[in-house]
Amino acid sequence: MSRFVRKFRKWTVDALDLPSDLVLDLPRLTLIGGKQLYIENHRGVVHFSPESLHLKLSQGMLEVEGSGLVIKEIMPEEVVIEGRISGIKYRETEES
Amino acid sequence: MKAPVFSQLHGTVTVVIRGENIERFINELSRGGIQIWNLVPLPDGKMEMNLQVADFFSLRPLLKKTGCRVRVKRRSGLPFTMLRLWRRKWFGVGFALFVAVIFSLSQLVWDIEVKGNVQIPEEDVLKAAREEGLYPFQWIFSLPGQDKLSAELNRKLPGTSWVGVSRTGTKISIQIVEATEPKEQGLVSPQHLVSKADAIITYIFAEKGQPEVKKNDRVKKGQILVSGFQGGKAVVSKGEVRGNVWHEYKIEIPLVRKQKVYTGEKKERGYLFFGKTAIQLTGYGKVAFDRSQVLTEFDPLTWRSLKLPIGWMSEKVLETTELEIKLSREQALKDGIERAKRDVLAKNGATSLILDQKILHEKTDNGKVYMKVLFEVEQNIAEELPIVHDQGE
Numbered sequence: 001m002s003r004f005v006r007k008f009r010k011w012t013v014d015a016l017d018l019p020s021d022l023v024l025d026l027p028r029l030t031l032i033g034g035k036q037l038y039i040e041n042h043r044g045v046v047h048f049s050p051e052s053l054h055l056k057l058s059q060g061m062l063e064v065e066g067s068g069l070v071i072k073e074i075m076p077e078e079v080v081i082e083g084r085i086s087g088i089k090y091r092e093t094e095e096s
Numbered sequence: 097m098k099a100p101v102f103s104q105l106h107g108t109v110t111v112v113i114r115g116e117n118i119e120r121f122i123n124e125l126s127r128g129g130i131q132i133w134n135l136v137p138l139p140d141g142k143m144e145m146n147l148q149v150a151d152f153f154s155l156r157p158l159l160k161k162t163g164c165r166v167r168v169k170r171r172s173g174l175p176f177t178m179l180r181l182w183r184r185k186w187f188g189v190g191f192a193l194f195v196a197v198i199f200s201l202s203q204l205v206w207d208i209e210v211k212g213n214v215q216i217p218e219e220d221v222l223k224a225a226r227e228e229g230l231y232p233f234q235w236i237f238s239l240p241g242q243d244k245l246s247a248e249l250n251r252k253l254p255g256t257s258w259v260g261v262s263r264t265g266t267k268i269s270i271q272i273v274e275a276t277e278p279k280e281q282g283l284v285s286p287q288h289l290v291s292k293a294d295a296i297i298t299y300i301f302a303e304k305g306q307p308e309v310k311k312n313d314r315v316k317k318g319q320i321l322v323s324g325f326q327g328g329k330a331v332v333s334k335g336e337v338r339g340n341v342w343h344e345y346k347i348e349i350p351l352v353r354k355q356k357v358y359t360g361e362k363k364e365r366g367y368l369f370f371g372k373t374a375i376q377l378t379g380y381g382k383v384a385f386d387r388s389q390v391l392t393e394f395d396p397l398t399w400r401s402l403k404l405p406i407g408w409m410s411e412k413v414l415e416t417t418e419l420e421i422k423l424s425r426e427q428a429l430k431d432g433i434e435r436a437k438r439d440v441l442a443k444n445g446a447t448s449l450i451l452d453q454k455i456l457h458e459k460t461d462n463g464k465v466y467m468k469v470l471f472e473v474e475q476n477i478a479e480e481l482p483i484v485h486d487q488g489e
Contacts, residue, residue: 044123044195050137074125076129
């Protein structure tokens, strides 16, 4: 994505007040209590164990911590996680 | 999401994946559009997941690419259930056969019952029923209609006024109502009608035979009233002859009548009985009554209609006393005549008519009333007398 296009999109989002996850391809997380986590716009699983799940995002990484984690469902763009979720870390790495 | 809606219909498998790069395999799966659910990491680094049977074979290239191995842990769903059932098909066949046998046995006539026959033997009814196609151990559905059976049986069995055929379960009952046929009259030998007593004829009607007397004739006992010989032939004479007859009654009536009555005092005793042995449980003590009457009641234990030889027996001792009722002379006379009248009617038939009564003689002696009464009664005086043929001496 060229720098110009990204700039233009950002401007559109700000100007038209659009949801940025749709336009900028950013991840959207829905957490229901500490039980269920619904993640859209992920880029694949990096690491999965009962205690932690690392997901690749378009920019950076999402680390979910908890116990007894289970991937209820996985699709190219979406993933549903269940279990006792105790922490979510969002690490953004600026794209070079 | 849980499992896809029709996943149980198509069959699902639970697989365990092992290998170095399971995450990559999973990413490949989701990118390849293979639906998986309930992905659970196991403590030893393996992972467990569910997927549809149809997708199972498309795992192969992905496994090769990522160097993972897969092992099937559990299979569920209709195709696998069918497979298991197929392995036990003979059990299924046996079960179906069992149901079929039970069902077909319930479609058989097992028993035929004949009810309400008194004159007609049961064998005849069953034979007629067999001719109509109604007999044990045949299909219920192949029977002719019940109304048709009824009509046919009624036609075949003489002496029935109605035959009903009804079915309850596997039992057929044939209900018979027998026709009441007119009584056969026994053969009667030729006879005369003779007089029963000395009388004066008041009415004569000869239905058959030759009348020998007229109204107002005086007849003696044994005299022929209607002859059995008519036109030179012996016939069975029949008819009604009434006449005035005098009956003399000697009557005795005591003036004091004794009657036993209850005083109302009573004592109850209870026993437990086993067969012929009874053990008294309640009501001990002497009975203080001079005269008494004992009423015994049994109340055995029953089971359905069966009476057991064990139960409760209760005895009631009722005190009685004798009551003396004194009658006046007039009362005694009235009672006596009343009793005699009843006797006349009982002996001479209900059609008898008491025309007159006369007290001929009456005296009171020893606490009794003695009297002689004459009744004039109009009654039937005809009596049959068979004609004895001359034996030719």
